Amino acid sequence: VPTARYIRGQTASVDATDRGLAYGDGLFETMALRAGGIRYFGYHLERLAEGCERLAIPFPDRGELEREIEAVAGGLERGTIKLILTRGPGIRGYAPPKTRAPTVVLFADPAAAPAPPELTVATLKMRLGENASLAGIKHLCRLEQVLGRLELSRLEADEGLMLSTSGMVIGGTSRNLFAVHGRALKTPDLGLAGIRGVMRRAVLEHAAEAGYAPEESRLTAADLGTADEIFMTNALVGIQSVSRLDARRLVKFEAAERMRAMLDLGEGA
Amino acid sequence: VPTARYIRGQTASVDATDRGLAYGDGLFETMALRAGGIRYFGYHLERLAEGCERLAIPFPDRGELEREIEAVAGGLERGTIKLILTRGPGIRGYAPPKTRAPTVVLFADPAAAPAPPELTVATLKMRLGENASLAGIKHLCRLEQVLGRLELSRLEADEGLMLSTSGMVIGGTSRNLFAVHGRALKTPDLGLAGIRGVMRRAVLEHAAEAGYAPEESRLTAADLGTADEIFMTNALVGIQSVSRLDARRLVKFEAAERMRAMLDLGEGA
Numbered sequence: 001v002p003t004a005r006y007i008r009g010q011t012a013s014v015d016a017t018d019r020g021l022a023y024g025d026g027l028f029e030t031m032a033l034r035a036g037g038i039r040y041f042g043y044h045l046e047r048l049a050e051g052c053e054r055l056a057i058p059f060p061d062r063g064e065l066e067r068e069i070e071a072v073a074g075g076l077e078r079g080t081i082k083l084i085l086t087r088g089p090g091i092r093g094y095a096p097p098k099t100r101a102p103t104v105v106l107f108a109d110p111a112a113a114p115a116p117p118e119l120t121v122a123t124l125k126m127r128l129g130e131n132a133s134l135a136g137i138k139h140l141c142r143l144e145q146v147l148g149r150l151e152l153s154r155l156e157a158d159e160g161l162m163l164s165t166s167g168m169v170i171g172g173t174s175r176n177l178f179a180v181h182g183r184a185l186k187t188p189d190l191g192l193a194g195i196r197g198v199m200r201r202a203v204l205e206h207a208a209e210a211g212y213a214p215e216e217s218r219l220t221a222a223d224l225g226t227a228d229e230i231f232m233t234n235a236l237v238g239i240q241s242v243s244r245l246d247a248r249r250l251v252k253f254e255a256a257e258r259m260r261a262m263l264d265l266g267e268g269a
Numbered sequence: 270v271p272t273a274r275y276i277r278g279q280t281a282s283v284d285a286t287d288r289g290l291a292y293g294d295g296l297f298e299t300m301a302l303r304a305g306g307i308r309y310f311g312y313h314l315e316r317l318a319e320g321c322e323r324l325a326i327p328f329p330d331r332g333e334l335e336r337e338i339e340a341v342a343g344g345l346e347r348g349t350i351k352l353i354l355t356r357g358p359g360i361r362g363y364a365p366p367k368t369r370a371p372t373v374v375l376f377a378d379p380a381a382a383p384a385p386p387e388l389t390v391a392t393l394k395m396r397l398g399e400n401a402s403l404a405g406i407k408h409l410c411r412l413e414q415v416l417g418r419l420e421l422s423r424l425e426a427d428e429g430l431m432l433s434t435s436g437m438v439i440g441g442t443s444r445n446l447f448a449v450h451g452r453a454l455k456t457p458d459l460g461l462a463g464i465r466g467v468m469r470r471a472v473l474e475h476a477a478e479a480g481y482a483p484e485e486s487r488l489t490a491a492d493l494g495t496a497d498e499i500f501m502t503n504a505l506v507g508i509q510s511v512s513r514l515d516a517r518r519l520v521k522f523e524a525a526e527r528m529r530a531m532l533d534l535g536e537g538a
Binding site for chain 1: 281282283284285286287288289290291292293294297299324325349351353355356361362363364365374376378395396397398399400402403408409410411412413414415416417418419421422434442443
């Protein structure tokens, strides 16, 4: 049985020996609460389960987890739910303890992230390391994104574009990216870096219905330079058009608008 | 003023919103307490300071930190002190908060790590990602080492050899590595991956006095195959000879013995 801690205004704490703190040894999900339910809850749970399998952390009982999330949401209609799942407390040393006692931390926030329909984006110097063993899942080791965000705070842009160390486009600091070339809807392959976002998955699965050919591919900065349109996605803010990438202004927002309508994301995501 | 939490037997906790837990947004040091003092304390503080500078986390007041460490050690003669320094509590999102309020967690353990003079080592499949922005410092994002250690638990060896994704030798899961070729004492360059260990630094600085020519260089598995001798280092266990690397037995321990004597590490590190 996982330890759950509920937060909403009040503070809560975790054991100082928790391996999530010691080594980033865990996973997280940040979920949009809409009309009292979690949007794409099944996708969030599936990504969490894949992360658990990759890290050999036992997946919590789904029914219990759902009850805990309901309890922390506490009748909220709209807001944000964040879940952290770690390998649990541990003694010193990288070796995972024999006894499996994962920690679950849940946060509920009645504020939904602001989601303007357009974003300006600047390419960051900070790169993302490549490692197939950790790519795709939403683990807790996020210093690259933190440093990317720190760099962004000194620039005039809403989001930062992050490349991997070998120069592949991966996405924003907290968003996935799509580039439209005609009817092709390309998003970076995340086999070596990046997080497979829940909204990214929804777009990939519904692109064909909206008349686009979705494709996961290796994209470079040059591929973005020839794109008709670029948009970014995130579970909380939905789909946002890129109106500027570095010095280039982008004026086509059609694919983003179609996908937003297709996924019924509505105003303000 | 940092928040310090002392642990010795009793439990302690950190705020569940701490960015160390959320994103691995912090640093740590694990230090050997010997004869009531911390071995290479100055080196530990210098590495911590470099990490703080790289991550833009304010370095704590040194005098205060020393008093806190003395308080947590509480008259222990021998043992292990672990320090975690994070960017502190935060709201949701990768962007570091404007208000700087780092968290300091201190652990004291009267047990010193066991340090047999010889180790068997197996090369791991798990690789280390390469990123110059994070290499060298002892930050909290350590999932690669955790997964390496998990792989090691299924093998018959004391330590795992980790290569970077491009195939360079980096070191053990929790140890640095030295390879002896004649009088050349080579250790992997850690500009792209790995942690610059405190004991590694001591060996590099004192190698010449012991008659060796120290060198940081790019080492491959083939370079280890032609080494006369290999040893590993760690702040807690000191210097340990590698007696087997995969199928190869190693029988020369002279450089390790000389360096151990030179650094006055004594019995059991």
